[in-house]
Amino acid sequence: MKVVSSVALQERLLAALETVRDPELDEPITSLGFVASCTVSADGDAEVRLRLPTYFCAPNFAYLMVADAYDAVSVLPGVRNTSVVLEEHFASDAINGGVAAQAGFVRSFDGEAVAELDSLRADFLRKAVMAGTDQVCRPLLAAGKDQAALLAMKLGEVPPSRALTRLRERRADLGLPAGDGAPLLIDPVTGRPISADAVPLHMRKAQLTRTSIEANSGICRGMLRHRYGTEGLGEAPGLDQTTEEDQ
Amino acid sequence: MYEHNGEKYFIVDSHMHYWNAAPDNWVPGAEQYAKGWIECFHAYQGLGPPETHWSIEHFQKYSEDDLMKDVFEDGHVDVAIFQPTNLKEWYTEGFNTTERNAVMGEKHPGKFIYNTNFDPRDSDAGLEELKRNVERFGSKGVKLYTAEWNNGSRGYKLSDPGAYRYLEAAQNLGIKNVHVHKGPTIWPLDKDAFDVADIDHCATDFPDLNFIIEHVGLPRIEDFCFMATQEPNVYAGLSVVIGGLMYARPNFFAKVIGELLFWVGEDKMTFGSDYGIWEPKWQVEGFANWEMPDREEFADFPRLGVAGKKKILGLNAAKLYDIKVPDEFQLPASAGTPGAHEVLGEPVAGA
Numbered sequence: 001m002k003v004v005s006s007v008a009l010q011e012r013l014l015a016a017l018e019t020v021r022d023p024e025l026d027e028p029i030t031s032l033g034f035v036a037s038c039t040v041s042a043d044g045d046a047e048v049r050l051r052l053p054t055y056f057c058a059p060n061f062a063y064l065m066v067a068d069a070y071d072a073v074s075v076l077p078g079v080r081n082t083s084v085v086l087e088e089h090f091a092s093d094a095i096n097g098g099v100a101a102q103a104g105f106v107r108s109f110d111g112e113a114v115a116e117l118d119s120l121r122a123d124f125l126r127k128a129v130m131a132g133t134d135q136v137c138r139p140l141l142a143a144g145k146d147q148a149a150l151l152a153m154k155l156g157e158v159p160p161s162r163a164l165t166r167l168r169e170r171r172a173d174l175g176l177p178a179g180d181g182a183p184l185l186i187d188p189v190t191g192r193p194i195s196a197d198a199v200p201l202h203m204r205k206a207q208l209t210r211t212s213i214e215a216n217s218g219i220c221r222g223m224l225r226h227r228y229g230t231e232g233l234g235e236a237p238g239l240d241q242t243t244e245e246d247q
Numbered sequence: 248m249y250e251h252n253g254e255k256y257f258i259v260d261s262h263m264h265y266w267n268a269a270p271d272n273w274v275p276g277a278e279q280y281a282k283g284w285i286e287c288f289h290a291y292q293g294l295g296p297p298e299t300h301w302s303i304e305h306f307q308k309y310s311e312d313d314l315m316k317d318v319f320e321d322g323h324v325d326v327a328i329f330q331p332t333n334l335k336e337w338y339t340e341g342f343n344t345t346e347r348n349a350v351m352g353e354k355h356p357g358k359f360i361y362n363t364n365f366d367p368r369d370s371d372a373g374l375e376e377l378k379r380n381v382e383r384f385g386s387k388g389v390k391l392y393t394a395e396w397n398n399g400s401r402g403y404k405l406s407d408p409g410a411y412r413y414l415e416a417a418q419n420l421g422i423k424n425v426h427v428h429k430g431p432t433i434w435p436l437d438k439d440a441f442d443v444a445d446i447d448h449c450a451t452d453f454p455d456l457n458f459i460i461e462h463v464g465l466p467r468i469e470d471f472c473f474m475a476t477q478e479p480n481v482y483a484g485l486s487v488v489i490g491g492l493m494y495a496r497p498n499f500f501a502k503v504i505g506e507l508l509f510w511v512g513e514d515k516m517t518f519g520s521d522y523g524i525w526e527p528k529w530q531v532e533g534f535a536n537w538e539m540p541d542r543e544e545f546a547d548f549p550r551l552g553v554a555g556k557k558k559i560l561g562l563n564a565a566k567l568y569d570i571k572v573p574d575e576f577q578l579p580a581s582a583g584t585p586g587a588h589e590v591l592g593e594p595v596a597g598a
Binding site: 056090127130142204207209211212214215219225226227 | 279280283284286287290291293294465466467468469472473491492495496499500502503505506509510543
């Protein structure tokens with residue numbers, strides 16, 4: 001059996017948490033500053049502590065982040081036990097206990113929820129696809145392409161970028177076409193190509209969706225800073241937060 | 248009244264509060280919620296300029312004198328509209344009830360408008376109370392929280408038959424304006440509490456009522472905009488937009504205002520300070536002085552001129568509430584820019 005040093009394991013643990021996103025903001029929980037601490041003992045007992053901008057942040061999204069963090073950490077080789085603790089939240093007990101017991105959302109909130117969160121998660125992935133469309137298309141438009149050109153483009157023809165990778169991942173998560181030959185502009189629900197006359201509105205909606213997510217992210221970051229005043233592990237400006245410093 | 252560059256602005260603060268969230272008002276056994284709620288509000292205040300931040304003790308319970316000074320004396324506001332929030336499960340006397348607002352407001356005639364509230368799940372007794380409140384406080388508006396829990400019900404839709412019954416009754420009592428909280432909330436847990444589809448239905452079915460969506464559905468501005476652009480009687484309440492973004496995130500603020508100007512238009516946007524979360528002074532002054540940044544990324548947003556600012560800061564809400572505005576503040580009928588979404592033409596509705 002391969003022995004893993006706990007320092008290396010700790011780094012892999014943080015790397016695993018970087019794959020966990022706030023489904024609403026479509027950003028890693030690390031860069032958002034939501035990871036208060038993560039430690040792993042020599043025996044492989046991992047503990048992750050998460051924090052959120054407010055005591056009343058939506059419990060459905062909070063649950064998804066805690067559960068996703070648990071799943072990401074517990075599969076790491078060398079991790080024997082996993083504990084993910086959401087701190088100072090009105091539903092901390094239900095969420096922490098439910099995730100630890102692998103109970104699912106409905107059983108964790110007995111009597112308060114009737115459905116798991118898959119459709120909520122899919123709704124927000126579709127929003128991420130729309131926002132990502134604006135992120136990918138805006139530089140293309142700035143470089144001189146017009147909307148007709150975007151309509152004709154395949155994903156494989158778009159110059160590589162972080163935003164493009166992200167867009168393809170989100171589309172793949174939804175089961176939408178994401179290969180080189182897939183059109184750049186598609187309907188995020190049906191996956192069908194956008195028709196020529198619908199392109200101006202599609203682009204306008206993509207921009208609006210991006211603005212909404214980014215503004216929301218800005219508010220969350222500001223409130224987290226107000227609440228804790230310290231940086232989280234791996235905290236960094238988001239893909240879209242670099243143009244503006246917190247006041 | 249605010250005067251800037253020779254222009255006079257009549258200010259209506261269409262969304263503000265007078266609450267008591269101090270420990271003396273916490274329901275025994277629910278202290279952690281009462282405390283958590285007001286601390287959450289307090290964190291929002293942190294998004295405003297540092298010199299306007301309050302201590303948590305002051306924030307929990309500000310006095311009548313504080314309010315009069317912050318809102319009217321320093322804050323430039325001419326008329327303020329109280330929006331009640333009951334939250335009686337956490338706060339013994341309620342958080343910010345119509346009753347509490349009126350007891351204070353009656354000492355200052357002409358300064359306040361008292362909106363009331365209802366919950367369609369309260370059946371006939373709720374209708375009676377609504378009637379009493381309208382008669383007693385002269386309310387022309389209501390504030391509704393569709394995501395609120397009530398006796399095991401995890402929120403309601405404004406398009407439910409029970410809600411229609413209340414909306415009809417409210418309309419018959421003279422209610423004109425329905426402020427709907429679509430924004431940060433706690434419950435319901437497994438649904439998207441920000442869903443605005445119900446407003447789409449009732450705005451169509453109640454064309455004589457106005458629906459003001461507070462906090463513009465933040466963080467779902469896109470859903471709100473797509474809906475509002477199709478409904479002539481749906482308005483964007485700017486509480487939280489100005490307070491939460493104008494200072495802390497000026498770029499995003501410009502984009503959000505740009506989108507609202509595009510999809511909703513300056514005739515249907517109303518200023519609300521959300522006091523005591525934020526004081527109106529810096530918001531009114533900042534907004535009257537604000538310009539869309541002159542950079543490429545903002546190029547395809549409509550511009551906001553003096554006429555548009557006058558409408559948003561007071562004249563739009565004055566129309567909704569029949570507030571008499573002196574001639575010196577009025578605009579010529581055609582001043583400003585109409586809802587820019589008309590640029591897109593009809594396809595918006597079918598998209």
